[in-house]
Amino acid sequence: xxxxxxxxxxxxxxxxxxxxxxxxxxxxxxxxxxxxxxxxxxxxxxxxxxxxxxxxxxxxxxxxxxxxxxxxxxxxxxxxxxxxxxxxxxxxxxxxxxxxxxxxxxxxxxxxxxxxxxxxxxxxxxxxxxxxxxxxxxxxxxxxxxxxxxxxxxxxxxxxxxxxxxxxxxxxxxxxxxxxxxxxxxxxxxxxxxxxx
Amino acid sequence: xxxxxxxxxxxxxxxxxxxxxxxxxxxxxxxxxxxxxxxxxxxxxxxxxxxxxxxxxxxxxxxxxxxxxxxxxxxxxxxxxxxxxxxxxxxxxxxxxxxxxxxxxxxxxxxxxxxxxxxxxxxxxxxxxxxxxxxxxxxxxxxxxxxxxxxxxxxxxxxxxxxxxxxxxxxxxxxxxxxxxxxxxxxxxxxxxxxxx
Numbered sequence: 001x002x003x004x005x006x007x008x009x010x011x012x013x014x015x016x017x018x019x020x021x022x023x024x025x026x027x028x029x030x031x032x033x034x035x036x037x038x039x040x041x042x043x044x045x046x047x048x049x050x051x052x053x054x055x056x057x058x059x060x061x062x063x064x065x066x067x068x069x070x071x072x073x074x075x076x077x078x079x080x081x082x083x084x085x086x087x088x089x090x091x092x093x094x095x096x097x098x099x100x101x102x103x104x105x106x107x108x109x110x111x112x113x114x115x116x117x118x119x120x121x122x123x124x125x126x127x128x129x130x131x132x133x134x135x136x137x138x139x140x141x142x143x144x145x146x147x148x149x150x151x152x153x154x155x156x157x158x159x160x161x162x163x164x165x166x167x168x169x170x171x172x173x174x175x176x177x178x179x180x181x182x183x184x185x186x187x188x189x190x191x192x193x194x195x196x197x
Numbered sequence: 198x199x200x201x202x203x204x205x206x207x208x209x210x211x212x213x214x215x216x217x218x219x220x221x222x223x224x225x226x227x228x229x230x231x232x233x234x235x236x237x238x239x240x241x242x243x244x245x246x247x248x249x250x251x252x253x254x255x256x257x258x259x260x261x262x263x264x265x266x267x268x269x270x271x272x273x274x275x276x277x278x279x280x281x282x283x284x285x286x287x288x289x290x291x292x293x294x295x296x297x298x299x300x301x302x303x304x305x306x307x308x309x310x311x312x313x314x315x316x317x318x319x320x321x322x323x324x325x326x327x328x329x330x331x332x333x334x335x336x337x338x339x340x341x342x343x344x345x346x347x348x349x350x351x352x353x354x355x356x357x358x359x360x361x362x363x364x365x366x367x368x369x370x371x372x373x374x375x376x377x378x379x380x381x382x383x384x385x386x387x388x389x390x391x392x393x394x
Contacts, residue, residue, distance in 0.1 A: 048332045049295070062287050064294040071287035084281050090259050090268035097261040098246070100297045135245045 001026035004046065004054040006033060008115070010108055010160035011065040012053040013194040014099075018069055018156045020192035022076050066096050069153040081153050091147040095154030099161075102132035107161040110168025122169070129170045133178060136162060140177035144184065151188060159185050164196050198223040201243065201251040203230060205312070207305055207357035208262040209250040210391040211296075215266055215353045217389035219273050263293050266350040278350050288344040292351030296358075299329035304358040307365025319366070326367045330375060333359060337374035341381065348385060356382050361393050 003019070005012045005028045019026055031037050031052050038050045047054045047063035054061060055068045062071050073082035082092055106128030112118040113125060136158065139146060147154035163182045165172055172179050185191065200216070202209045202225045216223055228234050228249050235247045244251045244260035251258060252265045259268050270279035279289055303325030309315040310322060333355065336343060344351035360379045362369055369376050382388065 048335050049299070049328070060284055062284075062291065064291045066294045067287045067290035070290045071283050074281070074286055075283035084271070086268050086272035087257055087259075089271055090264045093264035093267045094259065094261045097263045097297060100294060101301070102246070104298070105302060131246070138245050 002029055002056040003027070004029045004031050004043075004052050004056075006031055006052055008195050009033075009052055010111070010164055010194070011051075011104075013160045014065045014157055015053045015055060015068045015072070016194070017159070017192060018072050018077075018081070018153060021151075021156070021188055021190045022072060022081075023190055024072070024076055066100060066157060069096070069157055073153045077153075080150065081156075083148070083152075088148060092152050092154045095146045096157050098132060098135060099154075099157035102128050102135070103158060103161050106130070106132050107165050107168055107170060110170055111161065111164055112168075114168055126168065126170050129165060129168060133162065133165065133170070133172070133175050136178050136181075137175045140181045144181070146181075151185070155181075155185055160194070160197075167196055199226055199253040200224070201226045201228050201240075201249050201253075203228055203249055205392050206249055207308070207361055207391070208248075208301075210357045211262045211354055212250045212252060212265045212269070213391070214356070214389060215269050215274075215278070215350060218348075218353070218385055218387045219269060219278075220387055221269070221273055263297060263354060266293070266354055270350045274350075277347065278353075280345070280349075285345060289349050289351045292343045293354050295329060295332060296351075296354035299325050299332070300355060300358050303327070303329050304362050304365055304367060307367055308358065308361055309365075311365055323365065323367050326362060326365060330359065330362065330367070330369070330372050333375050333378075334372045337378045341378070343378075348382070352378075352382055357391070357394075364393055 003015055003026050037043060044050055046061055049063060053065055053068055054063050062068050070082060083089055106125050109120050109125035110122060110129050113120050113122045145151050145155055146158060200212055200223050234240055241247055243258055246260060250262055250265055251260050259265050267279060280286055303322055306317050306322035307319060307326050310317050310319045342348050342352055343355060
């Protein structure tokens with residue numbers, strides 16, 4: 001298994017985190033984003049969106065962090081990480097959607113503006129990020145995990161940019177249940193961090 | 198089954214379209230977004246994100262258009278619309294992710310700026326929208342459907358805002374394979390349109 005990757009990418013880290021929790025061996029291929037390697041034809045053949053992460057397994061290629069989580073969970077994780085029951089699967093999907101919307105366009109954007117000087121509106125991103133944290137806080141005030149009563153890929157998908165929120169200037173001080181959940185994720189067997197975590 | 202809905206919402210239309218293709222009866226509940234009904238406590242109890250669509254079925258509530266598609270496909274659609282094979286499911290997921298990222302923050306945003314005077318950057322949204330159309334066009338130049346060799350919820354998720362792109366000032370003229378695919382979707386048994394389509 002091969003992961004096209006970058007150390008400081010929270011999206012790529014979602015894949016690394018699940019690979020670590022599932023104790024799966026893989027090869028990391030660093031993609032030089034600042035050097036534009038992701039816009040070269042060889043890389044665009046792997047992923048037409050020109051983004052990391054990309055996963056290769058058994059000669060098949062999957063782009064998008066959420067699709068990679070779904071693939072790994074279904075192929076190697078059994079029912080624990082992504083159940084096939086319609087309602088349970090939809091519960092997980094709700095949080096995958098939050099991870100791709102308010103969390104990505106809020107918390108991750110605010111971090112990218114601060115760290116990589118991206119030309120977006122910081123206040124707008126931080127406001128969207130706080131809306132995401134409000135939703136996480138409300139759920140986690142009454143539950144240990146996001147989707148079900150056990151960790152699933154919903155937690156893996158929401159964790160990185162929630163835990164990295166302070167790098168985007170969004171404090172976690174008002175979100176105690178989110179902070180407790182971050183600690184719980186960090187105590188999962190096999191947990192692996194990333195720069196900043 | 199009850200769908201909290203709004204006529205001109207492309208996200209809610211994703212759910213209506215799959216319900217129509219699956220020939221499932223349901224009740225539509227119009228949510229008065231301009232009147233702020235989605236920010237009232239009763240609605241936030243259904244969906245903490247304060248958005249439509251929301252689906253109620255058998256006493257369970259699901260928010261988020263993608264989660265609703267996954268729920269309906271797994272519960273009522275069998276293997277056709279969302280297969281459980283890990284690789285096939287991941288193929289579908291890739292396009293659900295595109296629908297939630299470049300399509301939503303590109304094509305849907307551009308449309309919302311034009312139609313609802315939302316305060317975002319039109320050029321930025323249109324550029325992201327064209328990146329999404331490039332990816333769709335590349336895939337559809339060699340395939341009839343997005344994820345597999347048959348229609349799946351990948352097509353249902355990407356269809357609305359791709360087909361509505363001109364309402365956001367993004368022409369489909371340079372995307373002939375996307376236009377052909379739009380016609381194929383519109384010819385599916387049970388297909389139902391929305392205002393603008």
